[in-house]
Amino acid sequence: MPTNQRLSALAAVLCASFAAIQALGYWHTWLGLPTPAGIALSILLITAYLWISEALPLYISSLGVLAMGVLWLAPALQPGYQPESLYFAFFSDLTLLFLGGFTLSALLNKYGLAQRMASWLLARTGTAPDRVLLGLLLVSAFLSMWMSNTATAAMMFAIVTPMIAQLPQGHSFSKALAIGIPFACNIGGLGTPIGTPPNAIAMAYLAQQGWELSFAWWMAISLPVVALLLGGLWLLLLRLYPPGALQMEHQQAKQPNAPLSAKQWLIIGIFGFTVLGWLLGGQTGISTGMTGLICVLLAYGSGLLKTPDFRNMPWDILFMLGGGLCLGSCLTASGLTAEAAGLIPAESSLALIFGTILLLSAGMTTVMSNTATANLLLPVAISLPASPLLLSIAIAFMCSSSMALPVSTPPNAIAFGSGLFKVGDMAKAGLVVTLMAMVLTSLASIFYIPLFI
Incomplete structure (x- = not known):
């Protein structure tokens, strides 16, 4: 059995073991914790093991936090608890902020502006x-x-x-x-x-x-x-x-750069608008996440970035962020x-x-x-x-x-x-x-x- 499969099997065994301990009521009793806190501690330990060992991709482990929080922790919390905060962690203002950052990165790379900036300096x-x-x-x-x-x-x-x-x-x-x-x-x-x-x-x-x-x-x-x-x-x-x-000499830096194209000027404008919106967010009333969303709309709506660029966004990072915030919500609510x-x-x-x-x-x-x-x-x-x-x-x-x-x-x-x-x-x-x-x-x-x- 390949190493990754062995680690995944071990992770599954650990998850099942912790679930069994919780089901029997020993875990939180042994530590003197309330039942919700005991469940949250089990979720924390399982997630920590998966993140540290990388037995599973980090974004999969992060989605596992959501599954455990909704299916395992939420029923043990006070009656009527609605786990909306756990779902919200995966699409919050922070998610939109990072989407805007990823979009700027894609624009600077795709149209050579980052390399021009480096060569210029x-x-x-x-x-x-x-x-x-x-x-x-x-x-x-x-x-x-x-x-x-x-x-x-x-x-x-x-x-x-x-x-x-x-x-x-x-x-x-x-x-x-x-x-x-x-x-x-x-x-x-x-x-x-x-x-x-x-x-x-x-x-x-x-x-x-x-x-x-x-x-x-x-x-x-x-x-x-x-x-x-x-x-x-x-x-x-x-x-x-x-x-x-x-x-030392840098041949690439010696090469004259061609004049900026209309698309490159448009990207510079989008970059400046987005950064200014982030810096003045507290004064304009528009959140940093909404500014990031506007950046995404401008980049893709103008045709500067297309569907393949959207598919190539580092979505795994966004799910990792969501998993972390979801874990925090579990620990706090419990x-x-x-x-x-x-x-x-x-x-x-x-x-x-x-x-x-x-x-x-x-x-x-x-x-x-x-x-x-x-x-x-x-x-x-x-x-x-x-x-x-x-x-x-x-x-x-x-x-x-x-x-x-x-x-x-x-x-x-x-x-x-x-x-x-x-x-x-x-x-x-x-x-x-x-x-x-x-x-x-x-x-x-x-x-x-x-x-x-």
Whole structure:
């Protein structure tokens, strides 16, 4: 039996075992939990196993959360409970926000605007290797704020591969270029709510608690962290892999770009309108999700994107987001998050809780999906009495800043597949960046973010 089938069979056995325990009434009695909380804990453990092991595709596991919530948990809740919130998790304002982001990404890629932007900036970096590296980091980070970081990493590697080929065989600076791109993509995702799923998940959970965070608010608190992390990454890579007396050229950047076409100008207009709508959402009364929907209507209604483009949208990411929010609704409705919060002693200091959350986020994201990590940690963090807003933001930041291994993020895997460096090279730089992110997140939570609350 293939490995995947064995893992799937094991997952099915675990699900059946937990269901049997719950049916017999032992699980919640043993832990002293109310029946709904016991069921929710079973759902959490089953889902955590499936997300961590990836025995099933993550989006299938996410749909399983909905099935277990409706068929298993809802009947155990108070009479008359209607599980609409579980269904709503799969098509909320957050879903429309990400649909808009995916649409912008498709437009920029399909019509070559992202590549033109990268070439335009790199053409202005000159031949000094430190400036070329800085330009690559800035372009990768900026594009990852608006596009999938996986797509950005793939595109940037297509641009940087000819540059690396010009370097002397085995020169260490090639590692700086190859490692810098995925790391900058990961860091850039922090900058906007659509840059990476943990950001939007955190905003959705906070919105359920009454904190309606705007697109502009998120950028205001995240961009300083992004800038400092990029600066630290640049200096770190130059120190680990010094270029020496190298001079670099980028042939693609030297090629003159043709004038922008009418379609490209139209895309720039749609991009500007959408971003402006996101930034001014709190003043116009139009939600970020509705702005994203308008972007989708403009892109597909104008014919710029067509049915094949719609089919190629990363729907699995949307279902993963929905599954995470659905899990949070299950944990909250069952009272399990309140039970978990009650286990933390009232005298526990915020510093201890904060440090524990940061370490958990960094450790889990190093070896598993950052979306899954955020979905597991945020429901508990939001229920804690000790600054849930700061804890949620810290989780979102760390879920995108832990990048020590090739499996930590898809951009890391793409870079590792180039064969230009070993796991040890990525781990050495990645651990330092993760530590920098922990320090900056802590300092921002103490001195900077409270200014915006």
